[in-house]
Amino acid sequence: MFDFPKHLYTDVRIEETSTTKISYKKSTLQEEKVRHNKGAFVRVFDGKRWYYASTTDVEKLQDTIDELASMATPDENIDDHPVVKAFETNQDTILQYEDTAIANVPVGKKRALMEEYLELLQAEAIVHHKSYYVDARTVKSIYSSKGANVTFDKQSCGIRMDLDIVFGDKKDQASVSRAAIHFEELAGLKDYFETEIDKNLAFVRDAEPVEAGTYPVLLSPLATGVFTHESFGHKSEADFMVGDETMAKEWKLGKEIGQKHLNILDDGNVHGSGYAPYDDEGTKSEKTSIITDGKLTGRLHSIQTAALMEEGPTGNARAVNFEFEPIVRMTTTYIDKGDKPLKDIVANVKNGVYIDTIKHGSGMSTFTIAPDRAYKIENGEITTPIKVSVVTGSVFKTLSLVDELSEEFELLSFVGGGCGKMEQFPLSVGFGGPYTLVRELKVE
Amino acid sequence: MKKETLSIRTKETTARIRNTAIEAVRTKDIVKKAVRVYDEGKIGIGGAVGDVDERTLEQQATDNLQAGVLYPHSLETGKDHRDLNPSPMDAQTMVQHTENVLNTLRKDFPEFSFSEAITVRETTYTMQNSEGLDLSYHDAAFELGLILKEKKSANLFDGFVVFEGRNFDPKRFWEFNREYLAAYNNPVDFPKGDKIPVFTFQSPEAKRFLMRSLNGENYATNSSLFSGKMGEKLFHEKFTLEQNRNPKESRTAFFDNEGVRMSEDRVPLIENGVLKNVFTDKETAKRYNLNHTGAAGGAYDGVPSLSTAPLRIKTDSKDIKKALKGQPAIFVVVSSGGDFTADGTFAAPVQLAFLFDGEKLLGKLEEFTMRSTIYKMYGEDYIGTFNPDTIYIGDDLQIQGYYMDIKR
Numbered sequence: 001m002f003d004f005p006k007h008l009y010t011d012v013r014i015e016e017t018s019t020t021k022i023s024y025k026k027s028t029l030q031e032e033k034v035r036h037n038k039g040a041f042v043r044v045f046d047g048k049r050w051y052y053a054s055t056t057d058v059e060k061l062q063d064t065i066d067e068l069a070s071m072a073t074p075d076e077n078i079d080d081h082p083v084v085k086a087f088e089t090n091q092d093t094i095l096q097y098e099d100t101a102i103a104n105v106p107v108g109k110k111r112a113l114m115e116e117y118l119e120l121l122q123a124e125a126i127v128h129h130k131s132y133y134v135d136a137r138t139v140k141s142i143y144s145s146k147g148a149n150v151t152f153d154k155q156s157c158g159i160r161m162d163l164d165i166v167f168g169d170k171k172d173q174a175s176v177s178r179a180a181i182h183f184e185e186l187a188g189l190k191d192y193f194e195t196e197i198d199k200n201l202a203f204v205r206d207a208e209p210v211e212a213g214t215y216p217v218l219l220s221p222l223a224t225g226v227f228t229h230e231s232f233g234h235k236s237e238a239d240f241m242v243g244d245e246t247m248a249k250e251w252k253l254g255k256e257i258g259q260k261h262l263n264i265l266d267d268g269n270v271h272g273s274g275y276a277p278y279d280d281e282g283t284k285s286e287k288t289s290i291i292t293d294g295k296l297t298g299r300l301h302s303i304q305t306a307a308l309m310e311e312g313p314t315g316n317a318r319a320v321n322f323e324f325e326p327i328v329r330m331t332t333t334y335i336d337k338g339d340k341p342l343k344d345i346v347a348n349v350k351n352g353v354y355i356d357t358i359k360h361g362s363g364m365s366t367f368t369i370a371p372d373r374a375y376k377i378e379n380g381e382i383t384t385p386i387k388v389s390v391v392t393g394s395v396f397k398t399l400s401l402v403d404e405l406s407e408e409f410e411l412l413s414f415v416g417g418g419c420g421k422m423e424q425f426p427l428s429v430g431f432g433g434p435y436t437l438v439r440e441l442k443v444e
Numbered sequence: 445m446k447k448e449t450l451s452i453r454t455k456e457t458t459a460r461i462r463n464t465a466i467e468a469v470r471t472k473d474i475v476k477k478a479v480r481v482y483d484e485g486k487i488g489i490g491g492a493v494g495d496v497d498e499r500t501l502e503q504q505a506t507d508n509l510q511a512g513v514l515y516p517h518s519l520e521t522g523k524d525h526r527d528l529n530p531s532p533m534d535a536q537t538m539v540q541h542t543e544n545v546l547n548t549l550r551k552d553f554p555e556f557s558f559s560e561a562i563t564v565r566e567t568t569y570t571m572q573n574s575e576g577l578d579l580s581y582h583d584a585a586f587e588l589g590l591i592l593k594e595k596k597s598a599n600l601f602d603g604f605v606v607f608e609g610r611n612f613d614p615k616r617f618w619e620f621n622r623e624y625l626a627a628y629n630n631p632v633d634f635p636k637g638d639k640i641p642v643f644t645f646q647s648p649e650a651k652r653f654l655m656r657s658l659n660g661e662n663y664a665t666n667s668s669l670f671s672g673k674m675g676e677k678l679f680h681e682k683f684t685l686e687q688n689r690n691p692k693e694s695r696t697a698f699f700d701n702e703g704v705r706m707s708e709d710r711v712p713l714i715e716n717g718v719l720k721n722v723f724t725d726k727e728t729a730k731r732y733n734l735n736h737t738g739a740a741g742g743a744y745d746g747v748p749s750l751s752t753a754p755l756r757i758k759t760d761s762k763d764i765k766k767a768l769k770g771q772p773a774i775f776v777v778v779s780s781g782g783d784f785t786a787d788g789t790f791a792a793p794v795q796l797a798f799l800f801d802g803e804k805l806l807g808k809l810e811e812f813t814m815r816s817t818i819y820k821m822y823g824e825d826y827i828g829t830f831n832p833d834t835i836y837i838g839d840d841l842q843i844q845g846y847y848m849d850i851k852r
Contacts, residue, residue, distance in 0.1 A: 021746075025661075025749070028514070029511065029512065029513055029514075030513065030747055030749055031513060031746055031747045031749075032508065032511035032513065033489070033491075033508075033745065033746060035491060035492070035745070036492075037492060037493040037494070038493075038494070039474075039493060039494070049466065049467065049468060049469065050460070050467060050468035050469075051468065051469055051470075052460075052468055052469070052470035052471070053470065053471045053472070054470070054471075054472050054474065055473065055474075056474060056475065056493050056494030056495070057494065057495070058494075071469070107511075127665040127666050127667050128661060128662070128665040128667055164662060164665060164667035165667070166665075166666050166667050170786075170787075171666075171667050171668070171669065171671075171786055171787075172786035173656070173667070173786070204786075209785075209787075209789065212791075234600060235600065239462075240600050240601075242462070242463075243462070243463045243557070244463075244557065244593070244595070245595070246595060246596055246597060246598055247598055249598075250598035251598075323472060323474060325460070325468065325470065359783060360781075360783070361781065362780045362781035363600075364599060364600060364601065364778070364780055364795050365599045365602075365795060365811070366781070366793045366795060366811060367781070368780065368781025368782070368793060369781075370781065370782075370783040387785040387786070387787070387789070388785070389782065389783050389784065389785050389789060389790065389791035389792075390781060390782050390783055390791050390792065390793065392781065392793050392813070395599075396598070422560055422561070422589070422591070423561060423589075442813075444791035444813060444815065
């Protein structure tokens with residue numbers, strides 16, 4: 001297919017994406033957009049430096065390859081370079097969604113479904129709303145000078161309604177959404193949306209300011225997911241450790257960093273937002289046990305970080321789209337479920353905070369969660385809604401403070417948003433887990 | 445049928461940095477094009493990434509008219525071409541600057557490692573229509589964004605070294621960054637007191653909150669904190685916030701997504717503390733009988749609509765040291781993860797901050813939490829917005845000062 005230059009490593013990733021977006025302001029149609037785009041990312045490696053190019057001129061990819069090669073210095077022994085040796089040469093085609101491609105569902109049907117759900121937004125307190133239906137199917141093909149030839153597809157769709165809610169002086173925004181893989185899964189969700197809308201209305205009407213302090217905090221599966229992603233997930237990305245002795249020592253495999261019941265995994269094979277059966281270097285995705293029984297047992301790798309740290313590849317080199325190079329990213333990351341019913345966990349909390357939904361999170365030395373809906377836990381019951389700006393904890397200490405994990409467990413996909421790592425945002429990732437009780441976090 | 449075309453071309457060369465060395469060089473040349481057609485009060489749009497033939501996009505746009513999206517507004521006219529950087533830095537010079545910066549960092553600051561990217565980015569944005577509109581905006585910038593990590597630290601990263609500007613002055617860059625990195629290596633005691641002057645680059649959280657509160661739709665539908673308060677004094681009398689499309693100051697196109705230009709590229713939203721306007725596109729202004737400010741946003745291939753606007757606080761003060769009257773202050777460099785509640789209460793953890801005398805960074809402070817409210821920050825606790833000469837991280841840099849409640 002391509003004439004790869006001699007004595008250099010080269011790979012090409014072609015992405016072909018079909019998307020739909022149908023948006024409304026109140027009940028007025030704002031946009032009905034159907035697009036089909038194609039682009040490619042090319043990498044050339046000479047053993048010392050990488051040369052990258054992104055292009056929409058997919059018909060002239062050979063020219064792009066040759067241009068990059070002209071900047072590189074060929075090395076006769078390139079095949080012996082540890083990074084090049086580590087690249088996999090998978091040959092596979094996984095087009096799971098070819099027969100059920102979401103682009104084949106008529107746009108009128110998508111509009112009709114969205115308009116059915118808009119009928120739910122009749123409450124007087126919902127003074128304004130913006131809503132949209134989105135879908136995307138991407139087919140990726142990865143070819144390398146070592147012989148990799150992998151093609152796979154990924155599909156998602158979803159509905160999101162952003163609400164402006166007003167009760168007198170009490171004003172807030174809220175959103176309700178549901179993501180899916182197939183269009184049919186978005187039908188029949190009236191009860192789900194109604195319940196979520198009602199929860200948001202009640203929250204805005206009744207929420208009180210929180211009394212700042214340190215509390216035991218119960219996290220919903222969504223909040224557990226953000227907590228896992230921000231407090232620990234990014235620390236497991238090996239590109240932060242390459243060439244860094246302190247980090248390598250701090251995050252040495254085998255180190256105990258949580259209690260025995262704590263297990264954290266990352267798995268690109270989970271269908272949903274983080275699905276990637278192969279990563280963007282053509283490496284087969286693994287189910288990686290990052291923490292097992294409270295001990296660090298793995299980390300997430302690209303081929304480069306795996307080779308440099310002499311560990312196995314995990315299939316975590318991902319790019320936000322064809323304009324960027326793959327870097328180490330999470331796929332679907334989660335805390336495994338525990339064995340205690342949620343009601344028993346709540347029953348043992350005298351004075352705590354429950355975080356139900358979230359706006360955003362971040363993780364440096366201190367990780368943060370900005371909750372959307374949060375509630376008091378008083379004498380074993382979830383009670384009054386509370387307004388919380390931010391919940392914070394130390395990245396280094398908090399995992400050891402995870403005291404309880406529920407048997408109830410949920411993995412989630414999302415409509416809009418995603419993970420940001422420097423210039424690459426938003427990357428679609430999945431997360432979730434059980435209800436998680438953290439012994440103490442700062443609540444502001 | 446009327447027709448409008450848009451194109452955005454982005455060319456860039458990026459040096460990817462890992463452990464204070466260039467790991468990769470990336471080039472990009474991406475064109476995004478759209479064609480809009482208008483017929484009988486409706487709009488249809490075709491768009492693509494890549495240099496797709498205009499007739500193909502026009503056909504897409506014509507087909508899209510059947511969706512029935514209403515657009516009962518007149519189109520803009522007039523010619524305005526602006527080139528803010530006719531001679532952008534070339535890729536070779538960028539790589540040379542990168543090598544020089546990395547050499548100095550490796551030699552003089554071996555206790556840190558630096559990673560991420562240095563880029564030269566060039567953007568050309570054009571909009572034309574069948575009514576005679578002909579707009580063009582070209583700009584280019586040198587963007588240095590390095591994450592700083594102490595080699596002895598187990599954090600993912602500990603701070604940033606950044607610069608973004610049309611021109612790059614290595615002398616000024618090193619004057620500031622040598623002081624910054626020396627201060628980083630000098631841990632100092634926290635200033636006394638629970639309410640301390642704090643200086644920040646424009647707080648993204650505050651910007652987001654003001655953006656939501658000054659959005660014309662939110663204002664008119666009573667979901668803004670400021671709804672019903674037009675003409676009222678909300679903030680400190682020297683606080684002026686503008687919708688600013690002056691590319692020199694805001695590095696944004698001087699026209700909105702409907703091709704609208706405003707006089708002097710700016711509209712006051714809050715002037716001397718008084719709410720004067722909320723930002724609007726054509727539809728919002730008409731529907732809710734508000735002043736039209738030319739704030740249509742949206743994707744290049746989307747229907748123009750109201751979302752966000754380029755907000756900028758007007759510089760109102762000159763001398764930080766004089767404003768501090770000898771009081772020690774805090775300069776916040778990294779504060780990640782904080783937010784406002786809907787009623788305007790603010791709390792944020794601060795991961796990296798320095799003791800500041802109004803001119804120089806004196807030493808590094810331990811992590812803390814800052815708290816305030818939107819009304820206090822820009823009201824009774826507002827110190828001012830400054831263009832300090834001594835802090836060199838980009839063109840026309842601004843910092844804001846306010847007294848904050850501090851919790852260590």
